[in-house]
Amino acid sequence: MSTVKNEREPLFSAKNIRLMTTPLNKENPITKQVLGICSALAVTVKVEPAIVMAISVMAVLAVGNLVISLLRNTIPNRIRIIVQLVVIAALVILVDQVLKAYSYDVSKQLSVFVGLIITNCIIMGRFEAFAMGNKPWPSFLDGLGNAAGYGWILIAVAVARELFGSGTIMGMTIIPEGFYGFGYVNNGLMILPPMALIVVAVIIWIQRARNKDMVEEN
Amino acid sequence: MNKNSNTYIFIYASLMVVIVAVVLTMANLTLKPLQQKNVKNEKMTEILSSIGIEANAENAEQLFNQYIREEIVITASGEVVGVYRDGALAEGTERAFDIDLKKELNKQIKTGDGHFPMYIADNNGERLIIIPLLGKGLWAKIWGNIALKSDLNTIYGANFGHESETPGLGAEISEPKKEGKKVFSDQYDGKQIFDAEGNFQSIICVKGGVANQSKVAPEHGVDAISGGTLTSNGVTDMINDCLVNYVEYIKKNK
Numbered sequence: 001m002s003t004v005k006n007e008r009e010p011l012f013s014a015k016n017i018r019l020m021t022t023p024l025n026k027e028n029p030i031t032k033q034v035l036g037i038c039s040a041l042a043v044t045v046k047v048e049p050a051i052v053m054a055i056s057v058m059a060v061l062a063v064g065n066l067v068i069s070l071l072r073n074t075i076p077n078r079i080r081i082i083v084q085l086v087v088i089a090a091l092v093i094l095v096d097q098v099l100k101a102y103s104y105d106v107s108k109q110l111s112v113f114v115g116l117i118i119t120n121c122i123i124m125g126r127f128e129a130f131a132m133g134n135k136p137w138p139s140f141l142d143g144l145g146n147a148a149g150y151g152w153i154l155i156a157v158a159v160a161r162e163l164f165g166s167g168t169i170m171g172m173t174i175i176p177e178g179f180y181g182f183g184y185v186n187n188g189l190m191i192l193p194p195m196a197l198i199v200v201a202v203i204i205w206i207q208r209a210r211n212k213d214m215v216e217e218n
Numbered sequence: 219m220n221k222n223s224n225t226y227i228f229i230y231a232s233l234m235v236v237i238v239a240v241v242l243t244m245a246n247l248t249l250k251p252l253q254q255k256n257v258k259n260e261k262m263t264e265i266l267s268s269i270g271i272e273a274n275a276e277n278a279e280q281l282f283n284q285y286i287r288e289e290i291v292i293t294a295s296g297e298v299v300g301v302y303r304d305g306a307l308a309e310g311t312e313r314a315f316d317i318d319l320k321k322e323l324n325k326q327i328k329t330g331d332g333h334f335p336m337y338i339a340d341n342n343g344e345r346l347i348i349i350p351l352l353g354k355g356l357w358a359k360i361w362g363n364i365a366l367k368s369d370l371n372t373i374y375g376a377n378f379g380h381e382s383e384t385p386g387l388g389a390e391i392s393e394p395k396k397e398g399k400k401v402f403s404d405q406y407d408g409k410q411i412f413d414a415e416g417n418f419q420s421i422i423c424v425k426g427g428v429a430n431q432s433k434v435a436p437e438h439g440v441d442a443i444s445g446g447t448l449t450s451n452g453v454t455d456m457i458n459d460c461l462v463n464y465v466e467y468i469k470k471n472k
Contacts, residue, residue, distance in 0.1 A: 074221075074230070075230075076226060076227045077221065078222060078227060079227055082231070083230075083231075083234060086234055086235070086238055090238045093245075094241075094242070094245055097245050097246060097249050097253070100249070100253045101249040101252035101253050102252070104256035104260065104275070166386070188386055188387075191386035192386070
């Protein structure tokens with residue numbers, strides 16, 4: 001028994017890789033677990049804030065998972081949610097401060113949403129479901145994977161909304177001026193929150209149509 | 219040690235809070251100078267943008283010093299109570315740039331002794347007066363700057379900013395100026411804040427378009443944003459409430 005325990009798992013074993021890749025598709029936090037919808041709605045009007053939000057969540061989730069996992073054997077069970085919240089809040093404030101200092105324009109756009117990372121259900125969810133019961137390295141990878149899964153959906157939605165809502169991507173005009181001459185207009189509904197849900201729903205639809213095992217039986 | 223004993227929990231929680239507090243304080247202290255510089259640069263960029271000078275975070279301070287000749291503090295009765303020139307206070311005790319407009323506007327409403335900032339710019343020999351604005355939009359605060367030509371009546375340029383107006387609708391007020399495209403703030407160029415008799419008229423955002431009504435004269439009105447009526451009303455109120463404090467000064471110095 002002891003030999004099995006002492007045998008070190010390679011850093012990128014198949015199991016660890018899987019931790020990173022399943023959240024991208026089959027266990028995606030947004031499309032499968034339907035977590036983090038609130039921010040998916042709020043910061044996807046333009047691509048740039050979506051990217052920054054994705055990176056911020058990734059930093060908070062990966063580091064947070066690591067910290068919680070390191071502390072997991074010391075955290076008193078009765079106040080574990082509080083400890084998790086303190087870790088998230090501290091990390092989020094750090095991210096906010098760094099953005100304000102080094103990327104002021106973006107921090108203005110994200111303004112309140114950076115603070116809202118604290119309430120992002122994905123983070124609490126991963127702390128509670130994974131980091132509390134797993135070693136630091138797999139937890140770190142799990143954090144990266146889930147944040148990436150969240151991030152790519154966010155960016156995909158933002159690309160669709162910015163392209164059809166404002167005719168630009170990352171602020172660069174994509175739809176040629178000539179189109180407008182033929183009566184093409186930007187879709188105003190695209191920049192309003194409901195369209196984020198519809199775009200997410202379309203992604204979920206495509207995803208389930210291609211992965212039959214994701215479809216619930218009922 | 220028993221992880222569920224009260225002592226353990228208390229010690230754990232206290233230690234955790236102290237460590238987090240120390241880390242966050244350190245981060246705040248080290249990053250503060252950078253953050254304050256960002257805020258200052260942004261304010262300078264916005265002031266410059268109202269006279270059509272495009273600045274960015276790198277050259278804001280240099281361009282500001284180059285174009286803004288004087289900063290003046292006035293009262294609503296038109297007295298000059300502070301002048302800041304060539305990097306030093308020439309009169310009074312406060313620098314216009316450091317004035318908290320929100321506080322002064324509140325003071326003006328309550329006691330009537332608000333102090334208002336004003337910037338005098340020199341744009342290739344043309345003397346321009348820049349007046350900062352602050353008001354309420356639909357969701358949160360909106361702000362802006364209006365530059366007047368040397369006749370203290372005709373608007374040279376204006377720009378607006380907002381905290382969280384609806385993207386695509388109210389948020390259009392802060393659409394950055396672009397070559398070959400008319401944005402909301404471009405409409406203010408050439409408008410007049412006084413009528414022919416010299417009465418203060420402000421600039422009004424007209425729902426449905428200035429051309430389609432007869433209540434507001436074309437030189438005192440701009441087209442409101444369709445779908446952004448409440449934000450547009452906020453802009454109208456902001457311009458009126460802020461400029462009204464400068465009317466006495468302008469009348470004295472015309």
